[in-house]
Amino acid sequence: EVQLVESGGGLLQPGKSLRLSCGASGFTFDDYAMHWVRQRPGKGLEWVSGIDWNSYSVGYADSVKGRFTVSRDNAKNSLYLQMNSLRAEDTALYFCAKTIGAYLDNSGTSIDYWGQGTLVTVSS
């Protein structure tokens, strides 16, 4: 059974940093690209970042580019999101997501498994 378990969320002040983690199990982690998707309270889904199977290719939404960094450790079956210079508008539930393919491309970006999410609240 595929499982994605996010951790690291919390309440913090604007300008601070936070690192989210996602532990994966139930599938061959290094066969698939992974994404972070967030959902602000009462709002829709927003893609944050993606990384291909071997970390060669990464992508970011314009809203987080230069502040967030995605990474993975295939030996630990883990995905990470380093979040710096946090803003109030980064407040959201952050989902770890597994795609159906290995690459960040048109054919592989459907997300077939989602974690339960970890809540990040940025407030003074």
Added chain:
Amino acid sequence: SYELTQPPSVSVSPGQTAGITCSGNNLGNRYASWYQQKPGQSPVLVIYHDNKRPSGIPERFSGSNSGNTATLTISGTQAIDEADYYCQAWDSGTVVFGGGTKLTVL
């Protein structure tokens, strides 16, 4: 940046067919996916590669994609299908989601 546009809401009577559209420039030239999300739950993939159903998704869910519009069709809509639905596509190195459509079954 690329945008996907969905109607905010769609209503359907039980047993009828619901159609949810997703519009984007030349969307038909890229794969569209659809997700169902119920309150307090994580999204679930219901259609990928325009018209393919993942294992476990009922046959009443189908999809199409041509020109500038992708459509999710739910035939014989049931009360349990009431949820938010999001389309998604890939563009220039980014994943794009539509704004979501609330499907009401009444």
